[in-house]
Amino acid sequence: MERTFVMVKPDGVQRNLVGEVIRRFEAKGFTLVGLKMMKVSRELAEQHYDVHRERPFFGSLVEFICSAPVVAMVWEGDGVVASARKLIGATNPLTSEPGTIRGDFGVSIGRNLIHGSDAIETAQREISLWFAPEELVSWEPANKSWLYE
Numbered sequence: 001m002e003r004t005f006v007m008v009k010p011d012g013v014q015r016n017l018v019g020e021v022i023r024r025f026e027a028k029g030f031t032l033v034g035l036k037m038m039k040v041s042r043e044l045a046e047q048h049y050d051v052h053r054e055r056p057f058f059g060s061l062v063e064f065i066c067s068a069p070v071v072a073m074v075w076e077g078d079g080v081v082a083s084a085r086k087l088i089g090a091t092n093p094l095t096s097e098p099g100t101i102r103g104d105f106g107v108s109i110g111r112n113l114i115h116g117s118d119a120i121e122t123a124q125r126e127i128s129l130w131f132a133p134e135e136l137v138s139w140e141p142a143n144k145s146w147l148y149e
């Protein structure tokens with residue numbers, strides 16, 4: 001089944017939004033298969049945001065991700081990659097729709113609380129970058145037959 005990588009960024013942790021993020025993904029019907037709190041190394045942050053290496057905000061973005069703990073997660077479910085991006089909302093929280101995580105809790109593009117993989121291939125790359133295989137738990141939620149026909 002499809003999986004995606006989600007990270008509560010340092011600002012989301014400091015704003016006490018870890019529980020709110022997990023609650024929204026659980027309530028939606030996705031299954032948590034990996035979860036850890038960690039301080040991010042510069043090397044990992046640079047690899048994670050490698051696609052933005054030439055952008056003017058790359059340095060400050062990497063600096064920020066390394067500045068305080070994050071919570072890294074892997075969520076599973078049909079269509080979870082695109083759906084997670086919808087739950088998270090547009091990159092700039094000022095234009096993210098209300099009802100999304102960024103739209104409900106953020107005001108600044110550089111403090112947009114949470115990351116979600118932007119495509120299935122990106123999700124696969126990010127999951128293997130952030131988690132060792134043995135850190136992921138495959139399990140079947142008891143309510144699965146009430147979530148899927």
Ligand code: RTP
Pocket residue numbers: 052057061090091109110111112114115116117118
């Ligand atoms: P993310 O990768 O963090 O989930 O965010 P995203 O896909 O919505 O946005 P992306 O274009 O991948 O940008 C990565 C992160 O860089 C910061 N950013 N700052 N100052 C700026 O113009 C600017 N643009 C992007 C944001 O924190 C964004 O989440």
Ligand code: MG
Pocket residue numbers: 118
């Ligand atoms: Mg992105």
